[in-house]
Amino acid sequence: MSHAWGYSAENGPEKWVTKLPHRRWVPASPPSTIVPADASYDAGLKPLCLKYDAKDCIDILNNGHSFQVTILTEGLQTDPISGVYRLKQFHFHWGGAERSWLRLHLVHWNTKYPSFGEAASKSDGLAVVGVFLKVNRAENAQLQKVLDTFDAIKTKGTQTTFPGFDPTTLLPGCLDYWTYDGSLTTPPLLESVTWIVCKETISVSPAQMASFRALQFSGAGEAACCMVDNYRPPQPLKGRAVKASFQ
Ligand SMILES: NS(=O)(=O)c1ccc2oc(=S)[nH]c2c1
Ligand SMILES: [Zn+2]
Numbered sequence: 001m002s003h004a005w006g007y008s009a010e011n012g013p014e015k016w017v018t019k020l021p022h023r024r025w026v027p028a029s030p031p032s033t034i035v036p037a038d039a040s041y042d043a044g045l046k047p048l049c050l051k052y053d054a055k056d057c058i059d060i061l062n063n064g065h066s067f068q069v070t071i072l073t074e075g076l077q078t079d080p081i082s083g084v085y086r087l088k089q090f091h092f093h094w095g096g097a098e099r100s101w102l103r104l105h106l107v108h109w110n111t112k113y114p115s116f117g118e119a120a121s122k123s124d125g126l127a128v129v130g131v132f133l134k135v136n137r138a139e140n141a142q143l144q145k146v147l148d149t150f151d152a153i154k155t156k157g158t159q160t161t162f163p164g165f166d167p168t169t170l171l172p173g174c175l176d177y178w179t180y181d182g183s184l185t186t187p188p189l190l191e192s193v194t195w196i197v198c199k200e201t202i203s204v205s206p207a208q209m210a211s212f213r214a215l216q217f218s219g220a221g222e223a224a225c226c227m228v229d230n231y232r233p234p235q236p237l238k239g240r241a242v243k244a245s246f247q
Helices: 013-019 141-147 206-213
Strands: 039-041 057-062 067-078 085-095 101-110 126-135 159-161 177-182 193-198 202-204 242-244
Touching (some): 085 206, 126 206, 141 206
Parallel strands (some): 039 242, 126 193, 126 202
Antiparallel strands (some): 067 085, 085 101, 101 126, 177 193, 177 242
């Protein structure tokens, strides 16, 4: 596997900061769990309104860290921060003791900037909607459409078309959320993310969790390395305020 960043002991989160020599500190990315008592209700926060049109769904790619679905559609219409954000891609992270959790990240960029790349370097450039997924008996039928592509994207660098998928089908029914400023959870760890984390979770079955863990970090022809624990461990809030859209 390449010496680039990853999630192993050799190239994992403890080593990432060494790859960012210009950084004297490790930017705080979102804590993996939010302590509701630490959040303060903000009546000024707008309802989370997510509208995506599946007609421009592009493809699904195993990028060696996770898999990512790229969709070119309208994104957040209104949001806790001003401006219109466009969905760029969504992906997942998964792991934990007893293989117990997954995180969905819907990545949006502020269209006041000319591109995602430009936006990613600006403090108000990105908005990532996070949804926690819990493993229990229930199976999410819409999510299964994503998992049905896994045979075609088993190894790093493989991709396949993924037409007509609407990511809103993966969202919980209630869109109450917490929001706070943070960073990307993977290199380059840019501090350009407004995190918007849904209070409600969605469920996946153990069989669906096993499908995620059967993907591989490794490329075809390399020693197989299962894609597991592809997440950055929880980071301290470092004094960042967490606001809640609900009481
Ligand atoms: N995991 S995440 O913080 O949502 C996220 C979103 C977009 C990204 O683009 C690069 S490059 N790294 C990224 C990490
Ligand atoms: Zn992510």
